[in-house]
Amino acid sequence: MSASRPRRAAVLVLEGAKPLDVGIPAQVFTTRASMPYEVRVCGAAPGLVTGGDGLSYHVADGLDALAWADIVFVPGYRHPDREDPPGAVVEALVAAHDRGARLAAISTGAFALAATGLLDGRRATTHWHYTRALAARHPRVRVDENVLFVDEGSVLTSAGAASGIDLCLHILRGDLGVAAANHAARRLVAAPYRSGGQAQYVPRSVPEPLGERFAATREWALHRLGEPLTLEALARHAAVSPRTFSRRFVEDTGYTPMQWVLRARLDLARELLERSQLGVEQIAADVGLGTGTNLRLHFQRVLGTTPSEYRRTFARDT
Numbered sequence: 001m002s003a004s005r006p007r008r009a010a011v012l013v014l015e016g017a018k019p020l021d022v023g024i025p026a027q028v029f030t031t032r033a034s035m036p037y038e039v040r041v042c043g044a045a046p047g048l049v050t051g052g053d054g055l056s057y058h059v060a061d062g063l064d065a066l067a068w069a070d071i072v073f074v075p076g077y078r079h080p081d082r083e084d085p086p087g088a089v090v091e092a093l094v095a096a097h098d099r100g101a102r103l104a105a106i107s108t109g110a111f112a113l114a115a116t117g118l119l120d121g122r123r124a125t126t127h128w129h130y131t132r133a134l135a136a137r138h139p140r141v142r143v144d145e146n147v148l149f150v151d152e153g154s155v156l157t158s159a160g161a162a163s164g165i166d167l168c169l170h171i172l173r174g175d176l177g178v179a180a181a182n183h184a185a186r187r188l189v190a191a192p193y194r195s196g197g198q199a200q201y202v203p204r205s206v207p208e209p210l211g212e213r214f215a216a217t218r219e220w221a222l223h224r225l226g227e228p229l230t231l232e233a234l235a236r237h238a239a240v241s242p243r244t245f246s247r248r249f250v251e252d253t254g255y256t257p258m259q260w261v262l263r264a265r266l267d268l269a270r271e272l273l274e275r276s277q278l279g280v281e282q283i284a285a286d287v288g289l290g291t292g293t294n295l296r297l298h299f300q301r302v303l304g305t306t307p308s309e310y311r312r313t314f315a316r317d318t
Helices: 019-028 064-068 087-098 107-115 128-137 161-176 178-188 211-222 231-238 242-253 257-275 280-286 292-303 307-314
Strands: 007-012 037-042 047-050 056-059 071-074 102-105 149-151 155-158
Touching: 007 019, 007 064, 019 037, 019 161, 019 178, 037 056, 037 064, 064 087, 071 087, 071 107, 087 102, 087 107, 102 107, 102 161, 107 128, 107 155, 107 161, 149 161, 155 161, 161 178, 178 257, 211 231, 211 242, 211 257, 231 242, 231 257, 242 257, 257 280, 257 292, 257 307, 280 292, 280 307, 292 307
Parallel strands: 007 037, 007 071, 071 102, 102 155
Antiparallel strands: 047 056, 149 155
8 A cells, every 4th residue: 555645444334234333433534634544435336325223324435435445344234143235245345355455343244244254264253242143143253252352454343333443443553553543532532442341241130330440440550650550559549359359350351450551551652652752761661661671572472563663663753
C-alpha cells in the first residue's frame, strides 16, 4: 500500500445489520485530519438495505467497495445462525482477502466470515449469545467464548457490539500506534485498552458488587505505573484480600494483576517512544520497568519487536 494515500476501509452492511455494529467502525475510522482512513459504507448492491432494530441504510456502493478496501468490516446482522449471506457476498469477501485485505467482524458478523471458510482452523469469537450456534454451524472454527476480540492477522472477530470498539482501537494501535489509538479512545469517551473476557457480560444469578471498585483500582494503577505496584498494593487499594483480588481480576480482565500491569507499562512505553525523544533507559524507568534491558526483553517477548524498531515505525515529529 502506498504511504501517500489514506488507508481504505469498507463497512459491509448486510440485511438486518445492527445499527451500533455499523456505526462503530464507520465512526472510529471516519476521515479526519487525525485519522488517515477513507471509509465507504456498502452493501450487496447500492441502494436501500433493510437493517435491524427498525433502521434501514441507503448505501452508495456495492461489492465493488470490497475490491477497493484495505480492510473490510462486517457488522453483525439479524438471525446469522439461520442462513449464510448471499453467495456473491461470500465470494467478494474471499476475493478481498485473497488480494490482501483484512476482514474484521463486529459481533455476529463472524458468521459471514465463517461462511467464507477463512476462519476454519482459526480462533474466533462472536456475541456470547451466539457462540454455541457459531460452533455448531461451523465446527472447524475454534470458537473462543471468553474474549472481547480475536486477531488472527488477516481475519479478526469481536464479541458484542461494544467489543467492536475494542477491536477498532486494537487495529488503530497496530496501524498507527498507541498515541493515535488513545486519541481516538478519548474522542469516543471509551477505555483505550479493555481486555476483559465477555463472560463478565453473561447474566449471573449472584450479584457481582466489586466491579466498580476494581475499575477504580485499575485507574489508580494507571496513574502510578512508574511506582512499585505489587499484588498486595493493588488488593489493599481495592479493600479485598490478595487472593480475592487476584481471582476476580482474572475474571474481569482476562489477565492476572501483574500481567495487566506489565501490559499497561508497555502501552505507556510505546506512547513515549512515539511522542517523545526520551532514551530507552529513561522510558524504562518512567514506566516502572527499571532498565532498558528489561524493557527490551518485554518488548521482544510481548510485541515481537525492539523499542528502537517500534520508534522508527511509529514515531511522530516532536
